[in-house]
Amino acid sequence: MILQIDIVVIQIIVILALSPLLSGIIKKIKAFFQIRKGPSILQPYYDLAKLLRKDSVVSENVSWIFHAAPIISFAAVLTAGLIIPIFISDMPLGFAGDLIAVVYLFALARFFTALASLDAGSSFGGMGGSREMFVASMVEPALMLSIFAIALNVGSTNLGYITQTVSNAGLSSVSPYHLLAFVAMFIIAIAETGRIPIDNPATHLELTMIHEAMILEYSGKQLAIMELGAMMKQLLVYALLANIFFPWGIAQIISTTGIAIALIVFIIKIVIMGTIMAIVETSTAKWRLFRLPDLLSISLMLSFLSLVSFIIVKGG
Amino acid sequence: MEEVIFGSNIMQLLIALILVSTFMILGSTRLYSCVRAFGIQSFLLACVAGVVGFSTGKYDLYIIALLTLLLKAAVIPYIFIYIIREIKVKREIALYVGISPSLITGGILVVISYYLIRSINAITGLSSFALSASMSLVSIGLFVMISRKKAIMQMLGILIMENGLFLGAISLTNGMPLLVEIGVFFDVLIGVLIMGILIFRINKTFETIDTDKLKTLIG
Amino acid sequence: MYNILFPGIIFCFLIGAVFSILFNRNDRLANHISLLSASIASILGIIFSLSVVFGDSFSLSISGSSYLKFGFFVDRLSAFFILIISIAVFAVSIYSIGYIREYYGKKNIGYLGFLYNIFILSMILVVSANNAIMFLIVWELMSVVSYFLVIFEHEKAETRKAGFIYILMTHIGTGFILLSFLIMAGASGSYSFESFSAYGSTMPPFLKDITFLFTLIGFGTKAGIVPLHIWLPYAHPAAPGNVSALMSGVMIKTAIYMMIRVFFGFLGGGVIWWGFLVLAIGVISALLGIMYAVIESDIKRMLAFSSIENIGIILIGLGASLIFYASGNPGLSALAAIAAFYHLLNHSVFKGLLFMGAGSIIYSTHTKNIEQLGGLIKKMPVVSVLFLIGVLSISALPPFSGFVSEWLTLQALLMSFGSSDSFTRIVLPVSAAALALTGALAAFCFLKTFGMGFLALPRSEHAEHAKDPNMPMLLGMGIFALLSILLGILPVYVLPFIGMIASTFTGASVIDQPFSYGVFGTITLPANRIYLSTPVLFSIILILILITTGLYLGSRRKNKLYETWGCGQPVSTARNEYTATAFSKPVQIWFRNIYRPIRELHAAYTVSPLIKESFKFELKIEQTFERYLYSPMVDLILRISRQIKMIQTGSIHAYLSYIFGTLVILMMFIILGGS
């Protein structure tokens, strides 16, 4: 396999460029639904820039973990980004890992974030870390089951292969189990991206925070990296959803036009996705932490149903 | 041959008497009378040995008869009486089972042993009768040991069992080899002596020979 | 060559045992002798096992006498386990050189050295025994010696209790093993393992099932499968640190070895429900093990529970392997077996590392309770890094070793789409989900352990004065840390080797070998382009980290030190830190139906019932199985025993009447029989 460096570079640039934009868009759409004139779509870029320009205040209790964590989780997420197809189905680095590897890379990122949250020794951090890992461990089985629903359907966990098979199959691949798996995956996506009803990214009350509580101690450039990492993860999760279930329009072979089209299609997809997410967020209230298992067991059940129905439809 | 017949008639009589003497032991409430009954029983046994010896012409049986007379009818009763005197036990034998129940049980035991021996086809006639008698002596002896509290009575019970065996041996097989018999007598004598010693020890340490009190070792 | 090596290994261990007991006057000397000979023996063991794997199998038989025959047989399977044992022993022995200093003057080091060597020797003999009787002997020897190691610090009451539970459970297990061997011996007419494997598969199905169940129970007890695991969380923490590293890392694996021998070798694969049963047990053990690990705040108990979890994961692989084997798919069976084996290897490495880490924490802080630790990352920097590597591996985070084996297991389960049986195709993905949950909880658990143990501020005096332990200990841990990184990054150099071993019993031929290996150390599964290349992942992450770090350090913005934010209150004291219990509270609430925690609220009232003096809230979580399964059983037995014990009244009359009764009964028997 030859690494097409240019593709990789483009991918990195796209991810870095689009991820703040996405969260900007979502904020905007939310504002629209809440009859507000929200901040500009570019606000996340400004925030990042501001943070990077500032000095940072660091707790005196912290160890090297505190400084390493943002970098490591950032790197982990970006690595996952190099495996996930965004505008081209067959990623140059696609051989490095598969869907499962992506999940575990996200886990790596989360692990270090949570470690960092404990490093300063503040109770909020601990609380945030604990809750984050709690939610993650609830998400994991549902996620794995939905992945299996897809993988069994396609017969592989290789992302490139999945996207290709689905897109080649065309609309015929839109089947009950396909959609069930999608819904399950979508619920998981809510959890993964820390959105209402799981978590409220916009809260300023420490006791209700999950992700925010973890990075409470961060400021300045560390915070910037953390935030960017989170945004990237959000983008990537959407990308996963989009390209696993609705990969149409993605470039199969490397050609400038193809990539250009694919990019536009991709942006449209994630905007749609973001809209749905915004609608969900505005239309529901945040759930109590210990009601979350119910939500995630719903997703578990959905993916289980999708699995079973697949086996029934395709025959044992 | 007619000696055998005669012998057998006499034998039946003697065996019956032995059973009676056993029931005397079961029936009596006094140590002395028990010992006396035992003496009589042993004496009858000696007679049995003599008769068998006479009717079969095995002369070593006379020696055995003599030994029995000497040992079981004289020495051992004497030892008993000596012990009773020495440690001044109360004359009454303490009972778990009353006199009349004991007698009834004895009767049942005799019946059981009779049927037991009957069920053995190989043994017939006189020897079967004798054997069932000896069986019942053995079991009654054991019953005496169970139902009487005094250590002395347990000793007596063992001796009754011994007599039962002796009766069995004589009447079944006209006596075992002399050497063996003598060995058995020797053992019995030593046994009685040691039991005597033990009874004295018990009396010294527990201030009683009521075996009911020997209940310190449990579990 | 072999014929020197194998006796050489045994000889070295015996030397170590004998001389350390001889020189037990001098602690240093005894310690060094025992550990030196152990490590030499382990090096020999590594050479030997490798030469068996790449050469041909080794067998040696000593006719002990006309009645007792001893035989050794080492094929690739045994060699693999000898290898694992030897590697573990090597690292642990080096570690122990430092660790045992703790006991100088306090305990009899020579005695410890003796047990240590005999223990390892017995493990090696267990995996190389070739005869049922000899196997039972060395198996029990292993159990007994490990029991003595467990109660090495027998002054503590809980240690004695732990030891007793351990030896009792293992004895019960041995009972089952014995029965299964008797069954197989009955079928084959001999006690040699050859005849077992020759005739075992020809037994009638019913007997095969019984044998399977008995072996599963018997060896499962040693392996610590739920619900036979109760001894494990007591015994492993009780033992000295280096020993628990061996027990958890290696000893429980010998049970897995025998399971494979029996299931595949003797019983010839068997029927599909065996696989499902093993799989189910694996899932349950994994889940319950990690659930109890999460809420545990005694670091060694936590590790013990996580051993149960990992045995569960191994059994999941094994179960899948059995299922595929029974449904006539040796290639996939081999894949699953490889996954199981790789996890087995990894676990012995990182669990050893973690136990040694725990040992060094205890060595320098004298507490096992993570609630009292904290801030160790500053006090013992090296240990913290090594421990972190162990934590990352066991949490299955890429690119460390745990990740690879878990990935393989998941892929093996995914391969069920090739199967024709729809039940298989439903069950395997579900167990994959369970495995995922296990992984997530493991991450939770070890995050808690590391975070509470090493980060933030010290929570007690113990942690205040901690410092990195001596060189040998760090070295021993270092070996394992390095191994678990390498096993993570370069699995392609290990997997073919394991593949060879797996093919010996799954019969997967060269054609249906599960893997091909691409460039950049890529593992490629046969089905539809499933790749994994940990080296590439690793290097990408590394490059990105370097770039970001460069930018990070490059920026002119400086860090101002200030105290931790606590809503404006000055709070940066240890008392305000989040505790381990609090951290695991969400999980505890989530699974409260399984933990069934016992809450007790004591309130001391003043004169008026309205004003309370003080509150005391107590929350303890007992082992569900102990509470609802074992204790009632024991109580029942004891109650019955008390009843029977009544017969010994002490009254001689009663005794005589027993005899009388027996006599009468037998007479009746005769009379009725006669007439």
Added chain:
Amino acid sequence: MIEYLLLAPLLTSILCFFTRTRKQVETVSITGSVITLVFGLVLVSEVFKYDIIVTWQNALFADAFSGFMVLIVSIVGFVASLYSLGYMGHEFEHEIIDDKKLRLYYSLFHIFMFTMLLVGVTNNLGLWIAIEMTTLVSALLMILYSTKSSVEAAWKYMIICTVGITFALFGTILTYFAAVNILGETGNALNWTSLISVADRFDPTIMKLAFIFILIGYGTKAGLAPMHTWLPDAHSEAPSPVSALLSGVLLNCAMYGIIRFYTIATKSTGEAFTSNLLIIFGLLSIGIAVPFVLLQEDYKRLLAYSSVEHMGIIALGIGFGGMFGVFGAILHMFNHAMTKSLMFFGAGNILLKHGTKEIFNVSGVVKTMPMTGAMFVIGALAITGSPPFGIFISEFTILAAGFSHGHILATVLFLLFIIMIFAGFFNNVSKMAFGMPKSGVEKGEISRWTLFSMGILMVFVIVLGVYIPVPFYEMIMKVVAIVR
């Protein structure tokens, strides 16, 4: 040869009685027991050479089985006399017994040896006399220090065993009767050899009755349940060396009687009857031991109950029959003799050191007496049948025999029982052996004699666990041939 073997202990005991000082009596007894041992071994080798030795117009008789018994008796007897030096010496030094008692002890000890040897080498009926003698002598040994409990134990022992023995005599007479019907009233109608040769023509019903009486009779002496009730009292109250002899050897002697008659009875009544009786009584004995071992508070009684269990195991092995069953049983007799004596010696040391028989009042023996403690724990593991010790091998053989002869239920029960017994036994022993010793118990062993004697037994226990010497194996096979 047999006469010399019997003479040696007799003379020793007489000499012991007429010595003056402790030194003398000890030297005499040691030399005596050494000579006995040597003669015993010589006899064994002779038996090995010419299968059967008979002297004194057939009164004395020795075949491989007798040789085996002699071997056990003389080895354990020798070791016990060694141990007595330490044990009784300690008692003497602490003025618990005076020199008169000491002399009495040693002379009785050797008479006891004599009677037990006699059991081995006597011919059929003499067996009964010999066993009765053992009862009498051991009863006297038991009341050496005439405490309340020892007298009580002795009385129960005396009475119950005599009753049993009387039954045995009845059984013997019946056998004799059966024999006489065939052979006529010749003196040698009571020789093992002649009995065996014609046993298959005996009347089965008589032999059934006879066997029942024999089983109950000698079973009482061998401590088979439910006739075992005297055993815990006697074995726990006797002085430890004597307890060792009682448990290790005397029970085996009674078992020997049962097995001898089993062989004869089986020939006429057929396998089923005798075997089933033995299996039932065996299982009963093993089972009855379980609760007492689980809830035991006195460690000498603990050992006694384990003896009940092991006699049950031997009976079970014989009952299972077949080459392996009998082999296992015979081997088990030897293993049990060695291991149980070892345990009783250990118990004796502990009793002298800690001054109590209560399990709860003893702790940390491995600290107070390292060697004794270690050997005691190992002995406990051995006696409960865990490898690599002798008893495991024999128990395993018996299990295998039971399994292969289709007594599945019996085998499984057996396994269940021994596991439960392991639990109880080892729980109690570990309570004693480990932990911190009670205050006021000073460190140090009793004497090197006690350790030495324990060491000798230890060798047997361990070696037989991993290796059965070929001559020993052949000897056992000869015995098996006789029994079957």
